[in-house]
Amino acid sequence: MALLSFLGAIQQVTGSCYLLETHDGAKVLLDCGLHQGRRQEEEGNRLPFPFDAASIDAVVxxxxxxxxxxxxxxxxxxxxxxxxxxxxxxxxxxxLMLMDSANIQEKDAEWETRWRQRIGKPPVKPLYTRLETERLLQQRRPHGYGEPFEAAPGITVTFHDAGHILGSSIVQLDVTDFGRTRRLVFSGDLGNVHSPLMHAPTYLEQADVLLMESTYGDRDHRNPDETLEELSRILDQAHADGGNVLIPAFSVGRTQDLIYHLGKLYQQGRLKQQAVFLDSPMAIRANDIYRRFFDQLDLPELAGHTAAPKIESWLPVLRTTPTPEESMAINRFKSGAIIIAGSGMCTGGRILHHFKHNLWRQECHVVIAGFQAAGTLGRALVDGARHVKLLHQRIGVNAQIHTLGGFSAHAGQSQLLDWAGRFANRPELYLVHGELDKMKVLQQALIERLNWNARIPEPGERIAL
Ligand SMILES: [Zn+2]
Incomplete structure (x- = not known):
């Protein structure tokens, strides 16, 4: 009988990781995610894997x-x-993601080592290096949506579009053990059906065991049109106040959505700001990848085109600032600028430098448009912190902080219920990738609305498939 172990993103949103083992000894790891957020969670990244890495046949x-x-x-x-x-x-x-991450790991370790040496402590090693990452990248095996392949003996995998970010998938695993085939479906991160660039998540009808994300299990997002109006009002207010607008954004997904939305306001003649900076080398490179795969985006206006225009062309006032010098030059703008920069949860990246220059100014505005995990600087701002520590300085928060829920790249509660409800046969349902209080709300909603008992697994729990 095949076994499934819940190793990561259990009762929390980061560190996604599940291990599938068949009786015949095949081992497939589903996701291998980084823990992000609170220090104690991030320290989890340093712990040895709870399995022998060399014994894993494949990662999906x-x-x-x-x-x-x-x-x-x-x-x-x-x-x-x-x-x-x-x-x-x-x-x-x-x-793109892993090389950037390796770079950050190396720089952080270098900085900490220098600091530790001054007080006579031993150096620290990076979590991983660029060299190790380059080696891992050689192990990639790309597949199309809807094309089954064998990941290990007895384990056939099919990817379906999850509509979350470019390339995102719902993973279907058909596991044959002792002549019996069982189907495991992992939702991955499920997209928001209202997201402008992505298709709605694929509806599946059959599974024996279902793992479903529950990031927004406790609520529905605001209507996207209302959200765009809200963004427009904030931008107008910032313009009237004479301050800048800072938007921390994930380089992949959120940034491209924002360029699309701001482009819409621009085309309607409603964008007063004359300069929008995309201050993220990674997002600029992600734009090119989005463009290359434009046929996978849900953009009817591009149907039939053989080549898509650059993402930057959606918003004529957009300026990209790949170099550190160009990034620093943005500081000359004391008003009238919209600055989109990473990282999405404000845990690093260029957004911190813009915070340093703008967060203490009451005429400035910060727009938080993505999920902020507990323990991150972004979450502290959402929760109303009056002071924050960043770049080794204490900074007062006088800027106005706005949270926009409607642009989320995740399904809201009703969408999760709708997606799960399409499974005709009521598979065993496990809720993953969510904070415990939000999962409990979703668990209750599943009982009330679908008469369906979902389980919330414990970290490290193992079930028979
Ligand atoms: Zn995601």
């Missing part, structure tokens, strides 16, 4: 976000030599 990756992929180089460094199966776009985005 739902999508490129680091909380699903970010420990892959560490897995390879620990001895994993098998293939990493993912969709074509995920395979492309993975290089």
């Amino acid at each position: 990756l739902s999508h490129a976000h680091l909380d699903h992929s970010g420990l892959l180089p560490k897995l390879a460094a620990a001895g994993f030599r098998g293939p990493v199966h993912a969709t074509e776009a995920t395979s492309e985005l993975l290089e």
